Amino acid sequence: MQATETLSQGLKREYQVVLPAGELAEKLDAQIASMKDKVQIKGFRPGKVPVGHLKRVYGKSIMGDVVQEAVNAAQQKILDDNKLRLAGAPKFNFPEDRGEMEKVLEANGDLTFSVAFEILPTIEVGTFDDVEIESLVAEVPESDIEDSIKRLVERNRPYNAREEGAGAEKDDKLTIDFVGKIGDEAFEGGTAQGVDLVLGSGQFIPGFEDQLVGAKVGDDVKVTVTFPADYSAENLAGKEAVFDVKVTAVAAPGEQAVDDEFAKGFGFESAEKLREGVADRIKGDYAKASRDKLKRALLDALDKKYSFDLPQELVEQEFQGIWNQAMAQQRSTGKTFEDEGTTEEAQRADYRRIAERRVRLGLVVAEVGDSAGVQVTEDEVTRGIVEQARAFPGQEKMLWDYYQKNPQALAQIRAPIFEDKVIDHILAKAKVTEKTVSKEELFKPLDDEQA
Template sequence: MDVTQTTAEGLKREFRVVVPAADLETRLNDRLVRLKDQVRLNGFRPGKVPVAHLRKLYGRAVMAEAIEELVRETNAKIVTDNGFKLAMDPQVKMPEDKAEIEAVVDGKNDLAYTVALEVVPAIELADFKGVSLERLVVEVGPEEIQEALKRLADGNKPFSPKPEGSAGETGDRLTISFVGRIGGEPFEGGTGEDIQLVIGSGQFIPGFEDQLLGAKAGDTRTVSVTFPENYLAEKLAGKAAEFDVTVKSVEAPGEVAIDDDFAKKLGLESLAKLEEAIAERIKADYTAQSRQKLKRQLLDKLDELHKFEPPPTLVDEEFKAVWETVLSDLKTQNRTFADEGTDEEKARAEYRGIADRRVRLGLVLAEIGEKNAIKVTDEEISRAIIERARQYPGQEQQVWDFYRKNPGALASVRAPIFEEKVVDYILELATVTDRTVPKDELFKDDEQAAA
């Protein structure tokens, strides 16, 4: 077999492979000999079918299998011998002339084909001990705990029926049934029975609750609203609708005493324990936000420290996915590039840069993980799948089976775990300084922070 490199441009490599017909013949005979012990043909005892007869019956099919196997082996050898890391699957180009292909399959001609590869560049990792980062820290104050307690109490207020003939006011709870129509026709998801709605809570489409102010038990009202442009159900976004609403009951909110009894109703032994639990939850929210900002800082540093040209095919694929999302979001929101203060050409350049960054950072994180033997265990993957399954009560087994039977879905579980483990590894080496800040600064978005 003769393997010759014909192209080495940037990250693209191409090889021409020539396999003598004699080598193919040897492979064919080896496979036919193995096949002899497996096939059962009338008139022949098991294992006694002549190879020549098998060749007559199955020769072309077996030769095709032999060629396919040889190509796989040869591609793997090229990668191994050259120490390549591939950015994409090898692209094999076989002869296009039908007569030439027939001659190869019949064992009359040598097999000549080309294989194109795109490789990952060698990545020289920075010294992470020289990386300095700042972690934002927010202390949980007593006023935040009290505000959260009040919200919790408001969400657990008891409601009692108002006197007959009483009108609904802001804060009252109505039990309603409704039928929605668009263009005079009912639509999917537009019907509800015995739905509880607190006026002023913002549960429903903007304008819906306001039109029920003053409604009494037994009243029927026609509520006219327009679905928001960014409504999740794309078919309804921006559409005008009418709802025939029947008010079943009107209830007034009661007061909730924030005390030990209230805490016990929520499953905690005392108000002090409830306050501790609230403080821990708020602290967890702050820690998660702080981690997100710290990770963004770290990725920015990695971006600065590792400048190289990523494989074009990977960038193309990433850009395609990003661009499809951008166009979909614009369509859903009924907006244009002009509405975003740009044009399509500038937007393409911007998102192309984002795709380039994502690919480079992905390769850098992968290199760090590989060089430092960072692995994701089966146990970690199983825990993550279980957490996802818990989000679908009653369908846990189906979710579990879906991930376990779909390699792509399983990879989507593994990838974020791996990334977080690599980030943790770098943070252990880097110099991280804590800075206490107000809550508003922690939750200020990145664009505001940069302004």
């Protein structure tokens, strides 16, 4: 094999490769020899089929496999000899002349082709003692714990049927059937039966619950409301609708003590343990928010710290994923670039910058992890799958089998675990100072497009 570099520009490489006919013929003969004693052809005893006959019958099909293996081996040799790492799939350019390829398949001609690809950049990881970031933390106020317990009480409060003929009051629970119409046409998703609705809960669109105050069991009530302009269903947004509501039950809220018996309904042995459990869950939410902000600050710092050429194929793939998601969102909301105060050109530029950031940070995290010897254990992957399975109760086995049979899906479990371990590795070496902030600042949403 002879490989000659014909292009070296940035991360782009191109080579012209010549596979001599003699080398291909040797590989073909070796393949023919290996099958001589195995193949059975009518008219010949096993192991007695002449090699020349085998070549005439199977030569071209076997040579196709020989050529494919030789091309793959040539590509790998180029990478190994030059210590290159592929950033994406290589692009091969084979002779278009049919006669020339026929000679190759008959082992009578050299195979000359070119291969082009992008390589991963060389990244000097260096140290992280120059990285300075703040870790935002906030105290959990007692009011958060009390409010959470109150919500538990509200969701599990007993209700007692009001006496016959009594009208519904705020905080009462009604059971209703309804049919929603726009004009004279019932709309999809606007019909239901046996729905429980607590008046004042804000469960339905604004104005719906207010019109049911005073309703009695057996009443038929026409409720007229206007869907919000930003309603998720585009066909309903901003439109007036009339609901024909049948009230089938009216119940008043009862008292619910937060005692040991109440706590046992949530798996706690006492009211004190329930409170501790609620506090731990809220503290976990605060810790997660703090971790998210810290991770974002670190990624921002790494984005500024590293600068290198990016494989454009990876950038384009990332950009297309972001762009397709943005276009799908536009179609679902019916909004245009003008509605959002921008242009398609400006948005494309913004999304390309986001794609470049993601690719840059992905390469940095991978390089840091590799240089530090970060590994993801099978136990960690298993725990990751279990976490996913919790979101699909009753389908755990199906989900487990799916991940075991799909390496790409399994990689999606492994990747964030690897990333978090790399982040922890860097944080251990960076200068991290703790800063106490308000709850509002801690939970201020991140710009997800950049995250």
